[in-house]
Amino acid sequence: MRHEFISRSSNPGRLPGLALQGGQLESLGRIATLPCHEVMMNSKQILLPLFLITVASCQTQRISTSDADVSVMPTQHQTPTLVVSTTNPHPFVIARQVSPLYAGPSNISFIEVAEINAGESLTPLGLYGDFVHVVGSGEKDGYIWKEHLEYIPLDLPIMGSNEVPAEVINLFDFIFEPGATFKAGRLSIQTVDDEWFPLDIGPLQIATPFTLNTQFSAKGVGAIVLSGSAPSFGEWWSAPRLLVFSDHLELRDGRNEHDYVQIDLPGLENKLINIVFADPKGYSFTVYDQTGNSLITVDVSEFISINLDEGLFPSGNLFFGVLVGPLSRLTVSDLNLAKPPSGERVDERESSPRLRELADEREFLIGSSGAAYRLEDLQYQEILAGEYNCLKVPFFEMGDLRPSQDVYDFRHIDALVSFAERHNMSIIGSPVVHGGSEFLPDWLKNGNFSRDELINILHDHISTVVGRYKGRIHMWELVNEYGWMSYYQHWDLDFWKNHIGPEYVEMAFAWAKQADPGAFLLLDEPELEDRSHPMRSAMITSTYNLTTRLLEKGVPIDGIAIQGHLLLNSSAPTAVGFAETLELFEELGLDVYITEFDVNLANIPGSQEERKEYQAELYRIMLQTCLQSEVCKGFVTFEFSDRFTWLGDCDGCLGIPDPQPLPFDSDYQPKPAYFAMYEVLANHSSETVPEDEISR
Template identity: 30%
Template structure:
């Protein structure tokens, strides 16, 4: 459910900004739920509310608001880049743990959990690895051993400090790929076959048996027709087989990258999908949520006739994901992929046409309609 709002966007931002700076309630003035942070409201429903963190922004002493909001608003943190392989091991055999360790220290200080991201992904790999495979100096057998070592070294280094690991990320193709039948894609399955997915989970579990191990992917918020072009069905079949084979997989992460220009799903469709995964005995989580909009000339010129509908549509999409999650007790975390447009990845990636406005706060750290809508969903949730 959502609170109804009829005020202008600017008014909503001012009200929410005031809530962020509200004085703690005294015994004579009971605390209002609307004055609580996302973090505090999520705790009432036993749901971790998280954000991806840009370490450069976190360390920017000229911009203390970023660090302040990460600590205040979120109970879970995902490293946006500093646990990816190209950052962790830029030179073979030489690890750069410092940025990730710094983030871990920050989360410990602020009593936050950590989602580790990511162990097996075809992007942001170190050049020494991809070049070696391409020029033939690294064979497929050697590549398998290198991956085993990377997973073991990384998970062992952070053992006891990571709540959830994204073990394998985006291994399923899309229906617009060729062929359109969904299949395994990317560097790792191309060289080592689909069986490497199970191996990755086994290696991660051996290194830290207490960490929750997730498969993570985008465009799996709802099932399609169940046919060969249905990506969600493909992922469902994959994890069902992994469970059947005794592979130590604990959950499925649905990234939740949405766009207001598309016909996105409602909360019941989303909840049905989560229920089908949890019926397999898995936990579920939304792991990278943002809702982007096309930055038309009117939007960039500040035309409220174009901006307001996009803000309302984004709030509805954020809310559908949150409501779908709240209706399933095994949906254990809801993570946004950055919380402010000031540090969003979207405009740098979606350029033709340009897209943006994807997060809960604008570039000046003013909360948008989506922020209050998520708070309303958490306030009225039945989970206690």
């Protein structure tokens, strides 16, 4: 076990050899490095004192620094913006057309602050990339695309990144962790047992110097964490990382849990600090306090007990998060990242619309299910929110939600609901009631409850769940697979049917409507994809008859959810057979949603390319038939990446080899199935799908 400890005096003053300009370090003195030696700082040699202390066979080295001045320091939440002198400004430039004026040199990263009229005179101050910094009448001050100006003076100064506003990324926008709560703009995480709470979110791709701004307080053990990769499961230390505690910094190289460097830095508790990285790979960084005073500069490559020769972020990827110890609480009031803007103008017309934009044009839901713990992966977040306008939120059944009769654990659900709301996604809650034994908790199955007690338990569950999300979740897959169990007479699988009777379905829908009269309630069933298939046809007829009886009794069923797991237990459906299914439920005045779609390729012969093309054709036919009907209103896959399929080899999954059922592969790359969906949404018309049956 090898540790290194570095301390500094409580009043070190300002560090020499540093000019901070807009988040960039123009020169960086070598300060607080090990082993101790003479350090050159601004042509002055300073002999750093050495103290040797032995603690548990660890070599400890302690370093202090001397006072000196520093030229420019950051303040508050982001790096400073320096104003170009306008003593001799260029007289004016003319806007050739109506144009937006942005707060910074980007039409993506900065908001529009004003509109410039065609022919309006502006005073140019400088050029940064594709944008000109201008001022105009009425206190207009901002950045305009240079192509929207009649001309640009040839001698207009070129602005440096230190002279323009930094691009600020609010890292709170990416945190949707179960157990993390936001209140009054603050993130709070509290542990209630003897377990550690690690959180690592990423990757963010970093190509320029950047600054992390944060303010936090901890009761017990809590730290802000920056790392170069996601740690291995169960090994929070297994990545190069910087941990910022309230009284010290900790550096680790990820090789083992025991070796690290601790840098004494008291007084960070609940103080705004800026950590400025001089390069995107994190070879060195400087910590500033909220007044702009430098506290310490660290070169991570010069320590003995750890190896960070390639920096903290060797791949150019940044992961951020927290580490909270047992029985501790961490409260974070600021967490953002500032970096120089690219200055490039992005022509949004050149970028293709995403699936959700195409679906929005048709008032159609295109969606995926999701899981809260996967939101730590920013690639997962980006695809889920970028491609889909609908999120299916799972785990409302009792087995997942109620560890005991009187306790509900909504943490995972709340995280997904917050994510969907943040990204303006419709939400389907699923399933609220499932009679399958594997979806029910032991306290319920082994409780020897009477029928009346079970009715009360079920009533409480539905009222609590639907009522909690009233106005937030507008659609529910309320009862799951009752018709399937009824048709196949799997009564031994249906706990509620065995203990309450078939009327539990009527009760469930009535209770849900009472809890939220505006909720759209679905009966969710499998094996309803193809009325032309003999076995499927009988199941479809059975579900139709069951639904008819329930509607005649006044049960408030608003629609049917067709799961859509293709090639799992039968051959592929046909366009005609699926269209007939949709027409049948249309007779009942019900909308239909496909809510768990996937296409299992495990037993499909041919090359990989042939198998994926066959899968894409099934996606195309089912989505196009859905769109062409008057009744099918949404198409939701059961997750979107093969990495997370329920058919594969994972805990609680089916263990089918090589199913590859989803539109993105395990590396998040779109497959032919994705492009088939895209083409259907982009080119949808009233033309019918060819009636030839797909078979293999």
